[in-house]
Amino acid sequence: MSETKTIERRALQLEQPGGHVLYMFTLSPSEILQVADISRISRDDEGQLIGYQRDQVRSHVNDIRDYLRGDDIVFPNAIILALDGEHRFRSSRGPGATDGLSRSGTLEICLGGDRKPAWIVDGQQRAFALADVMRDDLPIPVSAFVADQVSVQRDQFLRVNNTKPLPRGLVTELLPEVVVPISRKLGMRKLPAAICDQLNRQDDSPFQGMIRRPSSAPEERKQAPITDTSIVKMLEESLQQSSGCLFPYRNLATGEADTETIWLTVTAYWAAVRDTFPEAWGLPSTESRLMHGAGIRAMGRLMDKVMATVNPNADDAHEQIMAELGTVAPICRWLDGQWEDLGDMAWNDIQNTPKHVRALSNLLIRRYVTQRMKVA
DSSP: OOEEEEEEEEEEEEGGGGEEEEEEEEHHHHHHHHHHHBBBBOTTOOOEEEEOOOOOOOHHHHHHHHHHHHHSSOOSEEEEEEEEOOOOEEOOOOOOOOSSOOOEEEEEEEEOOSSEEEEEOOOOOHHHHHHHOOTSOOOOEEEEEEEHHHHHHHHHHHTOOOOOOOOOOHHHHHGOOOOOOOOHHHHHHHHHHHHHHHHOOOOTTTTOOOEOOOOOOSSOOOOOOEHHHHHHHHHHHHSSSSSSSTTBBBOOOOOOBBBHHHHHHHHHHHHHHHHSSSTTTTTOTTTOTSSSSSHHHHHHHHHHHHTSSTTTSTTTHHHHHHHHHHTTTGGGGGGEEGGGGGEEGGGGGGGGGHHHHHHHHHHHHHHHHHHHHOOO
8 A cells, every 4th residue: 555645735715606615725746646637538348438638738738848947937727626525624713714705724635545636627738747847846726626526527627628719810919919938839820920910000011900900999990801810821821831932031940030021021022912903902801802811812822932033122122023913913803703714713702711712822823933934
């Protein structure tokens, strides 16, 4: 039999409707997996469902672990545990032990039995990351309810993990303001989000005031024809794909970027797009497919081809880009008509779907390349 050990922590006891008891206390990172086990989802020999937790996501654990290794960190989210009945709470004495909503005291959790005295209901990825860093100078907030029954644990697991994901646009707008280290996945989205923000605000941007953002006033949102997700997606593709014209200006290893050249390239190209198609620029996407998500992304992919041949620092860069765009202008049907080389598809049948974005992009690039070959 393993040696018995008791962890004692100062705790608040909260009694909620129905007689449900909660405890709020702290554990050190190394104590969490000593106290709590993971109830993995699986099925027994008779096919009955047991457990509820998903598999460990190593990349997520690594992102949290990298953050935890920093010097200036905040860990506000409590690990949620389900405690079995083998614990003890000793209430503090005196009138100050309770404020009417909670009672202070000492919680005793006994270790060393046949199984651990708690299960992790929420926070398993954080718990594994904390176990990796093993820094006991960091008190971890814990919220624990008492439940031996897996049905109660499963119910709470579903409730805490059923929250609606944050809107992508909200995350995109918040990212440029984040100054602390973030996950690799979010980090890859930070630069496009920051450029999108500047494109919407800078006086020298062809997109100034044209991008719909979650923070915009309702009236401004109505007047802005382009979604920020379309702009960010267009930038992401050029920055992250080796064939993108913005790709050379970003060091994927260090995360550093030549933002000045990226800005110059993007604004020079899209200013030329604006001046090549002035009648289609700035209209609602229902009236102009150039302002539609499919149009923005297809023209973004054409940007990768055009800007590979134009120096954005050149004095005549604007004229050069407009000349390049002039090779595709005759086949564009942003406002009316039919896309002859897309099976006579009506101008407004183009949708922001992978299939249509790919078809429109291929058409524009194919036209551009063949026209350049004729000139050469």
